[in-house]
Amino acid sequence: MAVSTEPVRVHRLTRNLLPLLSVAVFLSVWQLVAAAEIWNETFVPHPITVWRAAIDLSTTHDGVRGYQGYLLWEHLYMTLRRVLAGVVVGVAIGVALGVAMGTIGWLRGILEPWLTFLRTLPPLAYFFLLVIWLGIDEAPKVTLLALAALPAAAIATTTAVAAAPIGLVESARALGATRTQVIRDVVFPAALPETFTGVRLAVGMAYSSVVAAELFNGLPGIGGVVKDASNYNNTPVVLVGIAAIGISGLVIDGLLRAVERRAVPWRGKI
Numbered sequence: 001m002a003v004s005t006e007p008v009r010v011h012r013l014t015r016n017l018l019p020l021l022s023v024a025v026f027l028s029v030w031q032l033v034a035a036a037e038i039w040n041e042t043f044v045p046h047p048i049t050v051w052r053a054a055i056d057l058s059t060t061h062d063g064v065r066g067y068q069g070y071l072l073w074e075h076l077y078m079t080l081r082r083v084l085a086g087v088v089v090g091v092a093i094g095v096a097l098g099v100a101m102g103t104i105g106w107l108r109g110i111l112e113p114w115l116t117f118l119r120t121l122p123p124l125a126y127f128f129l130l131v132i133w134l135g136i137d138e139a140p141k142v143t144l145l146a147l148a149a150l151p152a153a154a155i156a157t158t159t160a161v162a163a164a165p166i167g168l169v170e171s172a173r174a175l176g177a178t179r180t181q182v183i184r185d186v187v188f189p190a191a192l193p194e195t196f197t198g199v200r201l202a203v204g205m206a207y208s209s210v211v212a213a214e215l216f217n218g219l220p221g222i223g224g225v226v227k228d229a230s231n232y233n234n235t236p237v238v239l240v241g242i243a244a245i246g247i248s249g250l251v252i253d254g255l256l257r258a259v260e261r262r263a264v265p266w267r268g269k270i
Helices: 006-036 045-058 072-103 103-119 124-136 138-162 165-176 177-206 224-233 234-263
Strands: none
Touching: 006 045, 006 138, 045 072, 045 234, 072 103, 072 138, 072 177, 072 224, 072 234, 103 138, 138 165, 138 177, 177 234, 224 234
C-alpha cells in the first residue's frame, strides 16, 4: 500500500511559510506604528526609509561610496572576518579545555569557576582593558570575540564529555582500549552533538559582542557602522546594521546546522 506524502508536503510548506508570514506581520505592524507618528521618525523611521538607507549603503550615490567610503558588503566582510578569527580561536581552545575538564575531575574544579566568571562578564567590562594592553587595531577585537566564544564551547563540551554513556566506555575498556582510545573513539563522538550546540552558542556570543568589539577603529565593520551612525542619531543606518548582523547570523547558524546533520548523524541514537 502506497503511503501518501501529502501530509509531509503540507508540513514542509507550512514550516517554510511561517517565517515569511511572521516577517510580513512584523513589517506591517512597523509600518502602521510609523504611519501613526506615535514617536518621532528619528526613533521609528518608516520601513521604506530604512530600505533606502540599505540601498545607499550598498551603492555609490551623489559621489558618496556606501558609508564612510565602504559598501555594505565590505563592512559585513570585515566583521565576518573578525568573527571567524575570534570564533576559531575561542572554539578550538574551548573544545580542548572541555575535553580535558570532562575527563579530569580536578582540572574541571579549577577551571570551571573561571569560565563561569568570564561567561557572565559583559564584553564592555574588559574590552577597554584589552585596548590598553593590545592597542586599537585588530588584536583587541579578535581577542574579545575569542573570549566571548570560549566559555560556551568549553562548558558545553565539558558537560557532554562528562555525560558520555558509561556502558559504552566500560565496554571499550573491557575490549582492551587505552584511555586515549576511549576518549578518541567513544567519549568524543558521544559528546560531539552537544559540542556542536556549544559551537553554535559560541558563534552567537561572538556575534552579540561585535558592536562592542568594533567600538574603536571599527570601520570598515558593521559594528563600527552601528556605533558611528548612532553618534548622529542616524536610526535607519543603525537598523540596517542590526539587520545585517542578524541576517548573516541566521545564515551562519543554518550552515552550522547543516554541517552538524552531516557530521553527527548519530545524534539522539546513543
